[in-house]
Amino acid sequence: MRMRRFGFLLSILMAMVLLAAVLPAAPVMAAGTISIATVPATAPPAGPVGTVVTVTSTANFTPGAGATFSVRIDSGVIVTGTLTGAGAIPAAPATGSQFTVPALPVGTHQVSVVTSTGDTSPNVPFVVTPSLTATPALGQVGNTVLLTGNGFSAGATVTTYWDATTTIGTTTTTAAGSFTISFTVPQSAAGGHTLTTTDAFGYSATFFGFTVTPSTTLNSSTVTVGSQMTISGAGYAPSSSISIKINGALVASTLTNVSGSFSYNLTVPSTVRGAYTLTISDASFNVVTTGFTVNSAVSITPSSFTSGSTVNISGSGFAASSAISSLIDGNVVNATAATTDSLGGFTITGYTVPKLPGGSHTLQVTDASGNTGTVAFSVAQAIAIAPTSGISGTNVQVTGGGFSANSTITISFDGANVNPSTIPQTDSTGAFSASFAVPAASGGNHQVMASDGTFSSSAVFGVTSRANISPVTGPVGTAVTATGNSFASKGSISITFDSAPVATVMADNAGSFNTTFSVPQSATGTRPVIITDGTRSATFSFAVTPSVTVTPATGYVGTSVTVKGTGFTGNGQISIRYDATQFTTTSANSVGSFTVIFNAPASKGGNHSIIVSDSVNTVTATFSMDSTPPPMPALSLPLNGTKENALGEFQWGDVTDPNGITYEFQISRNQNFSVLILEKTGLTSSGYQLTAQEKLVSASRSKPYYWRVRAIDAASNESAWSPAQSFYVGFVLPSWVMYVIFAVVVVLAFLAGMWLGGRRRISVPPAA
Numbered sequence: 001m002r003m004r005r006f007g008f009l010l011s012i013l014m015a016m017v018l019l020a021a022v023l024p025a026a027p028v029m030a031a032g033t034i035s036i037a038t039v040p041a042t043a044p045p046a047g048p049v050g051t052v053v054t055v056t057s058t059a060n061f062t063p064g065a066g067a068t069f070s071v072r073i074d075s076g077v078i079v080t081g082t083l084t085g086a087g088a089i090p091a092a093p094a095t096g097s098q099f100t101v102p103a104l105p106v107g108t109h110q111v112s113v114v115t116s117t118g119d120t121s122p123n124v125p126f127v128v129t130p131s132l133t134a135t136p137a138l139g140q141v142g143n144t145v146l147l148t149g150n151g152f153s154a155g156a157t158v159t160t161y162w163d164a165t166t167t168i169g170t171t172t173t174t175a176a177g178s179f180t181i182s183f184t185v186p187q188s189a190a191g192g193h194t195l196t197t198t199d200a201f202g203y204s205a206t207f208f209g210f211t212v213t214p215s216t217t218l219n220s221s222t223v224t225v226g227s228q229m230t231i232s233g234a235g236y237a238p239s240s241s242i243s244i245k246i247n248g249a250l251v252a253s254t255l256t257n258v259s260g261s262f263s264y265n266l267t268v269p270s271t272v273r274g275a276y277t278l279t280i281s282d283a284s285f286n287v288v289t290t291g292f293t294v295n296s297a298v299s300i301t302p303s304s305f306t307s308g309s310t311v312n313i314s315g316s317g318f319a320a321s322s323a324i325s326s327l328i329d330g331n332v333v334n335a336t337a338a339t340t341d342s343l344g345g346f347t348i349t350g351y352t353v354p355k356l357p358g359g360s361h362t363l364q365v366t367d368a369s370g371n372t373g374t375v376a377f378s379v380a381q382a383i384a385i386a387p388t389s390g391i392s393g394t395n396v397q398v399t400g401g402g403f404s405a406n407s408t409i410t411i412s413f414d415g416a417n418v419n420p421s422t423i424p425q426t427d428s429t430g431a432f433s434a435s436f437a438v439p440a441a442s443g444g445n446h447q448v449m450a451s452d453g454t455f456s457s458s459a460v461f462g463v464t465s466r467a468n469i470s471p472v473t474g475p476v477g478t479a480v481t482a483t484g485n486s487f488a489s490k491g492s493i494s495i496t497f498d499s500a501p502v503a504t505v506m507a508d509n510a511g512s513f514n515t516t517f518s519v520p521q522s523a524t525g526t527r528p529v530i531i532t533d534g535t536r537s538a539t540f541s542f543a544v545t546p547s548v549t550v551t552p553a554t555g556y557v558g559t560s561v562t563v564k565g566t567g568f569t570g571n572g573q574i575s576i577r578y579d580a581t582q583f584t585t586t587s588a589n590s591v592g593s594f595t596v597i598f599n600a601p602a603s604k605g606g607n608h609s610i611i612v613s614d615s616v617n618t619v620t621a622t623f624s625m626d627s628t629p630p631p632m633p634a635l636s637l638p639l640n641g642t643k644e645n646a647l648g649e650f651q652w653g654d655v656t657d658p659n660g661i662t663y664e665f666q667i668s669r670n671q672n673f674s675v676l677i678l679e680k681t682g683l684t685s686s687g688y689q690l691t692a693q694e695k696l697v698s699a700s701r702s703k704p705y706y707w708r709v710r711a712i713d714a715a716s717n718e719s720a721w722s723p724a725q726s727f728y729v730g731f732v733l734p735s736w737v738m739y740v741i742f743a744v745v746v747v748l749a750f751l752a753g754m755w756l757g758g759r760r761r762i763s764v765p766p767a768a
Contacts, residue, residue, distance in 0.1 A: 032061030032087060034113050034121045039098075045124075048131030048205075049150035049178070051101045054092045055113065062117040063087035069115045071099055073126070078102055083115060104128045105154040105177030106203045128177075130205035132197055140215035141234035141261070143185045149197050149205065152177040156199040162186055163193050173199065188212045189238040189260030190286050214260075216280045216288040224297030225316030225345065229266045236260040237284035245279040256282065268294065272344035273317040273371050296344075296373035298365045303375075306382035307355045307401035307430060315365050315373055318344040322367035328354070329361050340367060353379075357430035358402040358455040379430075381457035383450045389462035392486050392510070394438045400450050400457060403430040407452035413439055413461075414446050426452065438463065442489035442511035443536045465511070467531045467538035475547030476566035476593070478519045484531055484538065487511040491533040497542070498527040507533065519544065523570035523592035524617055546592070546617040550610055554624040556658040557714040559600040561623060565612050568592040572614040578623075579608050588614065600625065605715040630657040630711040632719045633686065640725040641704070646696045648729070651687040652709045652722065659713035667707045669699075671724055677705070681712075696729045704728040 038045050039052040047053075055071055067083040081096015083089065092098050110123035130151040139145055152158055152173045160169045160181065168183040195207040212235045219230040231244065238260045244252040246269075254264045260282075273296050281287040296317040305311060318324065318340045340346045344367075356379045366372045383400040390396075398411060398420075409424040409432050410417055416439070424434035432450075443465040449458040467484035474480075482495055487507050495503040495517060503517040511533075522544045529540040546567040555561060563576060568588045576584050576596055583601075588594045605627030612619050634653040638644040655661050663683040668676050678694055690696065699705055704726035711719040 032057060032113070032115070032119050032121055033059045034089065034111075034124060036111050036124050036126060044127065046127035046129055047101060048129050049101050049103050050131070052098055053101060053111070053126065054098050055089055055096070055111070056091075057087075057089040057113075060087040061089075061113075061115045061119040061121075064115075064117040067115055067117045069096060069113050071096060072112050072114060073102070073104070073109050076102075083117075087115075087117070087119075089113065101126070101128065103150055103174075103176035103178045105173075105175075106130055106151050106199075130177075130197070130199075130203050132195055132205045132207035134195055134207050134210050137209065138211035138213055139185050140213050141185050141187055142215070144182055145185060145210070146180065146182050147195060147197075147207070149173070149179045150177065151205070152179070152197070152199045152203055153201045156201055156203075158197050158199045160195060160197040162188070162195065164196050168195075185212060187234060187259040187261050189256075189258070190214050190235050190282075190284065212260075214280075214282070214286040214288050216278075216290055218278070218290065218292060221290075221292045222295055223268045223292055224295055225268050225270050225343075226297075227268050229268055229292065230263060231266055231278070231280065232261075232263045233280055233288070234259075234261045236262070236280075236282040236286050240282040240284060243279075243281050245281075246276050248277075248279070270316060270343040270345055272320050296365075296367075296371045298363060298373035298375040300363055300375050300377050304378045304380050305353065306380050307358075308353065310350050310352050313348040313351050313363070313365075314346070315340070316343075316345045317373065318346070318365075318367040318371050319369040320344050322369060322371075324365050324367050326366075327364045328356070330364075355401060355429035355431055357405040357426075357428075359404075381450075381455045383448070383457045383459050385448055385459045385461055388460070389464055390438065391464055391466045392438050392440045395435055396438055396448070396461060397433070397435045398424075398448065398450060398459075399431075399433045400426075401429070401431040402457070403432065403450070403452045403455050405430050407454075409434065410451050410453075411436055412447075412449045412451070414441065415449075424450075440510035440512060441486060442491075442507075442509075443486040443533075465533075465536040465538060467540075469529055469531075469540050469542065472540065473543035473545060474519060475545050476519050476521055477547075479516050480519060480529075480542065481514070481516050482529075482531060483512075483514045485510060485512040487513065487536055488533040493531060493533050496528075496530045498522055521566060521591040521593055523588075523590070524567045544592075546612075546614075546619045548610065548612045548619045548621040550621045550623050553622065554626065555600050556626045557600055557602045557660065561598055561600050561610075563596045563598070563610060563612065563621070564594070565619070566591075566593045567617075568594070568612075569614045569616055572616075575613045577609075577611040577613075579603070579611075602714045603716075605713075605717045625715050626659060626713075627715065627717055629717045630659075630661055630713050630719045631655050633663065633709045633711050633722050635707070635709060635722050635725050638725070638727045640727075641701075642727055643701075643730055644696075644705075644727040646698070646729050647690045647692065647694075648696065648727070649687065649689045650707060650709075654686045655711040655719065657711070657713040657717075659715045659717070661711050661713055663709055663711055664718075665707070665709050666721075667696075667705055668724075669703070669705060671706050673706065673708065673724070698730055699728045701728045 035056050035058050036045050037054050038047050069083055070077045070080045079096050079099040108125050108127050111126050112123050113121040128151045133148045135146045154175045154177050156173050162168045169181040171179050171181050173179045190212055193210045198204040214235040217232045223229050236256045238258045240256050242254045254262050256262045275293050277291050279289045294317050298315045301312045320342050322340045324338050338346045338348050358379050358381050360378050364374045379402045381402040386397045403426045405428050407426045418436040420434040420436045424432040426432045441463045443463050445460045445462050447458050448461050463486045465486045469480050469482050489509050489511050491507045493505045493507055493513050503515050505513045505515040507513045524546050526541045526543050529542050531538045544567045548565045551562045570590045570592050572588045574586045574594050586594050586596050603625050605625050607622045607624050610621045610623050633655050637651040665680040665688050667678040706724045706726050708721045708724040710721045
């Protein structure tokens with residue numbers, strides 16, 4: 001039992017030894033303690049980073065010769081000092097008796113003192129609160145301000161607000177709960193404003209009393225009379241009237257907005273050159289003064305013009321009542337003499353700029369005090385053409401100015417160079433003159449351009465269409481040639497005659513064409529011929545004249561002749577005559593045409609008039625009747641120089657002729673047929689038997705009769721007389737007696753022949 005109790009006590013003892021071995025040794029506590037107080041005082045002690053804290057001993061520490069102490073926050077040493085001989089912390093402001101709270105996150109932190117004699121005071125709590133500092137603490141709208149924050153949560157996102165509403169920055173604190181940001185003072189009225197920063201854990205600090213001061217800016221501190229000077233103000237009283245003064249004189253008023261800002265475009269009033277003071281004030285006596293300078297200025301209207309133009313020159317900001325002189329490109333020019341007014345301004349109206357080459361130039365105006373104003377202007381290029389429109393081939397005069405001096409000018413028509421009569425050269429003022437012939441071109445506007453390689457100018461030349469028809473009068477069927485140029489390039493050209501299409505042709509690249517059409521059936525009178533490409537047109541008058549064709553134009557008696565007429569009065573009554581004899585009438589159709597067929601009447605060979613008339617027109621055509629004489633008849637019986645019966649029969653060879661033939665037969669006692677014994681005309685057969693009444697008396701061989709015949713056709717064409725043949729008349733048996741005798745002789749001859757033949761057969765001996 002004792003042994004068991006002893007073992008239990010031993011076990012407890014060993015456990016206690018082991019526990020003592022593993023537990024840390026407790027510090028040896030001295031009697032010294034401390035207290036802390038803030039400046040200014042707070043209870044309990046608290047404050048932002050930077051707060052001054054005083055440390056006081058409430059009980060002395062272990063003394064020691066030259067003993068030191070250190071003040072710690074959260075085990076970090078922040079200040080050290082030397083204890084008094086009694087082991088106390090010296091009274092402030094001795095070294096080590098006060099410290100400034102370093103950068104620490106928000107919350108409670110422990111303050112303690114450790115001495116070199118081995119004493120450690122109990123912890124005294126100190127609460128770090130968030131704080132903000134703005135540098136600077138006042139400024140104008142748009143200024144940059146540095147904002148520093150301390151005592152916020154460590155590593156936390158913080159957001160800063162202007163007047164609790166406008167976010168001006170966001171950042172993250174350090175491990176010590178600090179941050180620094182810069183921001184631009186936003187649009188705000190004059191006076192105090194707050195800056196508030198809040199971290200992600202709800203800790204917040206506010207900086208009160210950031211003061212916004214008014215500011216004024218100018219878009220330019222150097223201005224000219226009449227220019228717009230923009231005056232911008234910020235940080236003035238909200239919704240307040242603003243007075244704008246120049247050298248103390250009120251020149252304008254305006255109002256600020258709710259943020260105390262304004263902007264005003266002030267037209268610089270007329271005044272002499274110099275420095276001026278601009279004062280801006282609001283109703284709350286916020287005042288800002290700044291300065292600006294008015295310089296001399298010159299303007300020219302227009303600022304770009306062609307050489308030799310008339311312009312207006314104005315100046316301002318010169319000395320008052322001062323004579324001025326001017327230069328162009330440093331050279332004296334013929335400027336009109338002028339003097340500035342009492343405010344240093346002047347105007348020259350209708351000043352003719354001398355001829356100048358193209359490009360930029362400078363006009364300089366100087367007053368008697370040496371004040372100078374300059375203005376740049378440019379001389380533009382310009383050409384003039386005369387005439388401005390016409391047909392291809394028109395000679396165009398081109399004059400130009402504002403080109404480079406002493407340069408060669410190239411003239412082009414629609415981009416293609418033309419050949420002027422002489423190659424144009426500009427003079428020292430950039431002017432030139434040239435002429436050229438308009439090339440073949442389609443109708444419409446075309447560009448004429450002049451260029452010196454640097455400058456160019458163009459004008460518009462209107463090419464007018466030109467057309468022609470030839471002839472302009474004639475009958476139906478007349479071949480009319482239509483020509484034209486300067487119509488639409490490769491355009492379809494249509495031609496109408498009295499509104500009826502008669503031809504279509506395609507123009508070439510230059511709008512030229514050439515075609516032929518026939519005058520269609522149309523009544524007599526003037527008819528319009530219209531040539532058009534759909535845009536351009538040309539109208540001509542063609543006078544339709546009546547015409548008559550006779551087919552065939554030549555013929556014989558009885559030939560079927562067709563008479564066709566065109567171009568007579570529409571639906572008019574037509575009268576047709578053959579020479580003086582009217583042989584028919586007819587009516588023309590609506591386009592004045594008709595056709596009549598007749599047989600050529602018997603008429604003398606040669607030309608005959610076919611006269612066609614209506615109530616207005618008379619046209620004569622020609623029908624040529626055959627005038628070829630028929631062949632001369634050949635005489636056959638009686639033979640020349642033979643004896644003929646007193647009632648003789650005469651015969652000759654037949655003659656044929658398309659007109660039909662009759663014969664004329666003559667008998668005379670002499671060869672020249674000066675005295676006719678018998679003449680017969682109109683004989684239709686190639687022979688004639690004398691009648692009893694025409695019985696010839698006896699004529700001897702030495703004094704015979706002569707006879708001849710000629711042929712005459714129905715066109716009165718006469719053949720030559722046949723060569724006359726002679727015959728004489730004695731006692732002559734009648735023809736029938738001669739025929740009987742002839743028949744008896746033939747019969748007797750036949751019988752004699754029969755008889756002789758019979759005898760010859762009887763006398764032939766028999767064959768042996």
